[in-house]
Amino acid sequence: MLSDVMEDYLKAIYQIQARSGPPVSTSAIATALDKTPATVTSMLGTLEERGLITREKYKGAELTREGETVALEVLRHHRLLEAYLAEQLDYSWSEVHEEADALEHHISEEFERRVAAALDDPVVDPHGDPIPSADLTPLEEDEATPLSTREVGDRVVVSRVSDRDREELEYLADAGITPGTALEIVDVAPFGMITVRTDEGVEQSLPESIAEAIYVAADADATDSEQRGDTDQRGGVGNA
């Protein structure tokens, strides 16, 4: 079959590809997986032989349909696990990622099914990332853009938050910024610092590095008086 390591490569390629489109460079993968470029080149050879990626020398790699399916399967496992850990085992928003990374390659299809059933087939994980469906249909592009690309006066809703950095996540949880939170941008400093007002009226200044990790969409019903707050998308530290 496919080793854990190969699954990791495929997942990484998928995610980079989703962010910046193909081709995916050797060094981007190396950075994402904390491997040397030489190691990545060698693994890309293997992946290509197996028909999971296509590749052009010195250019980069791209997932084949088959490779994408594998990546989606891994991603489904990962995000289902994140959702399950947060919902059923009281993990906080920021803790789920590492645990899911460790387990995603080792759960059975049966486990996947039961977890999905226990959660009623969730469609997003606690960070707001979409969970691929059981049939692994490709995810559609998502129209959210990083908060750092928005301008003063924009009213937006947080759609997802990159789950890369644990510390950032905790910082944002404290700030009350989770998927579903409505924000208005009140200031953008020249060096990238962005100040937002949350739906509770609190103002928060966020360094650019963090603003890049917060993906937002235009607020559908941005009548400044009523800001619907349901968004029952799991988030928040300890509620249930």
Add this chain to the structure above:
Amino acid sequence: MLSDVMEDYLKAIYQIQARSGPPVSTSAIATALDKTPATVTSMLGTLEERGLITREKYKGAELTREGETVALEVLRHHRLLEAYLAEQLDYSWSEVHEEADALEHHISEEFERRVAAALDDPVVDPHGDPIPSADLTPLEEDEATPLSTREVGDRVVVSRVSDRDREELEYLADAGITPGTALEIVDVAPFGMITVRTDEGVEQSLPESIAEAIYVAADADATDSEQRGDTDQRGGVGNA
């Protein structure tokens, strides 16, 4: 740290040692793990260097205190997972083993803690096997012996059932024989077939191979009539 593979060896050695005492032979481990004896010899060398086992050439291996602790940790993970899967995710008695085997090496201490808490610190898994405590104190010997060592007229209670074979487990579940079931032995055929009556009055005949996997203890409150105090203390050295 320790690889999954090493943990598997340690777990296997622990379990064989618990059944038949040290020293544990190379071939016993090879059989348990489905590896060739040569492979086992080589891994035993590694384990010895790491101080996890002691070894006498051509005799066999024995866990050191440290090796035992590792084994107990793995076993705790395994059995906690089995209990969790059965209780929270509706797995049947017979399904839990494989899944737990796949996950036991990959859960964090945090996960272990939360699962234990969710189940209220269970002390036995669904097969009746004891779950090592969080501090990994060695498990004490257990006085149950295989059903196959008992005699006609004995009244016993199933204390645990070996989780080795999925088919056997399903067979027994169908027969209503699970940890806690009270049994009276009504017949022992010369070729080992044992017939028992369950507490519901149903009679079941069990081939010797299965009777060996059912560990029973004397029924403490044999509510019916005589037959008490027959606490056969043989240290279940049993085998085939």
Add this chain to the structure above:
DNA sequence: TTATTACTTTAGACGGGTCTAAACCGGGGT
């Protein structure tokens, strides 16, 4: 005692995944 037999260990090889060092593109800048 010696020969047979079952089990264990050694020797040597291999594939996977990783690394370092060195060679190799290929797209700017001058």
Add this chain to the structure above:
DNA sequence: ACCCCGGTTTAGACCCGTCTAAAGTAATAA
């Protein structure tokens, strides 16, 4: 045009866990 430099690939090595084949050992049967 040329060279330089960052990124990429090759070459070669290493460790881990595994195997097969062959040699070694221990216990037993004759």
